[in-house]
Amino acid sequence: MKGLQIDTSSKIPVYIQIADSIMAAVRDGILTRDQQIPSINELSEEYLLSRGTVEKAYKELRDKKVIISVKGKGYFINRTDVVIPLRILLIFNKISNYKKQVYNSFVKALGDNVFVDLHIHHHSVPLFENLINNHLGDYDYYVIMPHFYEQPGKVLEILRKIPSEQLILLDKDLQELTGNYGTVYQNFEKDIYEALHEALPALKKYDSLVFVNPGITPYPMEIEKGFRYFCRMQDFNFSVIEGIEMHTPVSKGQAYIIIEETDLVNLVKICRNEQLTIGKDVGIVSYNETLLKEILLDGITVISTDHEQMGVSAARMITNKKQERMKNPFKLILRNSL
Structure with missing residues (x-):
């Protein structure tokens, strides 16, 4: 019997893993009604398990009427109306309002009978490694935001431990990773270039552009690269600074x-103190849409990926059982701050 998910190092008893794997195969249509499954001896030999462990798993399945035994013939699938929740390990790099949007849309799109376990890796490779090592085999899908800024080879090594058909990457793709995994990604360099190009008529009334590097907060370096490329192509004077303080x-x-x-708030305060009119004297383009930015200063211009769509797209890969690689929509929302 191929595809049985057994991890002898897992904290979940092996007999439960066997029963859950068979029920999941029924749920997913891999095993159908009246289909014969391996005997206790066959399964124990194939997976090097004790006969008693397999017997315990089959008893569990018989008690739930999932399988029946026919004397002299073996074990057969008895029912296909099996309700077993999908288990999903969702790992974000950090907590933020934007991640909350992704989470809420993801869970809503998945619907009922799904268990989502959320963890945060905080850009820490050792923490991420522990999360994966401790949970291999415990979930049907692993949905991960792979924002790491150290040990890229180690990150790939950790991700390769996950069966590719169970892996979905969010927000960022990793070209070096092979296999049939899914991803809903941003193209950070291209996205900012195209968004700023769309805003070009409004940007032309300013003498120079300033990219505010978040400083100690890790972020994809491709964003700054796309900004620099835009400025060179459009012949803008530009600079890159480390954060905005009140001085x-x-x-x-x-x-x-x-x-x-935080940098946005400080800039607004400085402009107010210096009596600089935002949208006339000083322009602002902020990353990531929020409800507050719609109304603050009669509207802050935003460039943003569609966080809700990211969650929906990942959920649909799971519900449709189809791994895809898709770029998430990115947009410019032009408002009065520019």
């Missing part, structure tokens, strides 16, 4: 591209 000099004629909301 940061801000001049009339500058437009700021900001990732972190």
Whole structure:
């Protein structure tokens, strides 16, 4: 019997793993009504398990009427109306309002009979490794945001432990990773270039562009790369600064591209103190849409991926049992701050 998910190092008893794997195969249509399954001896020999362990699993399945035994013939699938929740391990790099949008849309799109276990790796490779090692074989799918800025080879090694048909990457693809895994990704360099190009008529009224690097907060370096490429292609004067503090000099004629909301708040305060009019004297383009940015200062211009769609797309791969690689929509929302 192929495809049985057994992990002898898991904290879940092996007989439960056997029973759950068979019920999951019934749920997914791999095993059908009246189909014969291996005998206790055959299964124990194939997976090097004790006969008693397999007997215990089959008793569990008989008690639930999932299988029946026919004397002299063996074991057969008895019913296909098996309700066994999908178990999903969802691993984010950090907690934020945007991650909350992804989570909520993901869980909603999955519907009932799904268990989602959320963990955060905080960009830590050792923590991520422990999460995967401790949970291999415990879940039907592993949905992961692979935002790491150290030990890229180690990250790939950890991800390769997960069967590719059970793996979905969110927010970022890893070209070096092979296999039939799914991904809903952003193209950070191309996305910012195209969004700024769309905003070009509004940006042209400013003398220079300033990219605000979040500093100690890790972020995809491709964003800054796309910004620099845009400025060179459009012949803009530009600079890159490390965060915005209350003492940061801000001049009339500058437009700021900001990732972190703390920097956005500080810039707004500085403009207010210096009596600089946002959208006229100073321009602002903020990363990631929120409800607050719709109304703050009569509207903050935003460049943002569609976080809700990211969650929905990942959920549909699971419900449709079809791994895909798709770019998530990215958009410019032009408002009064530019």
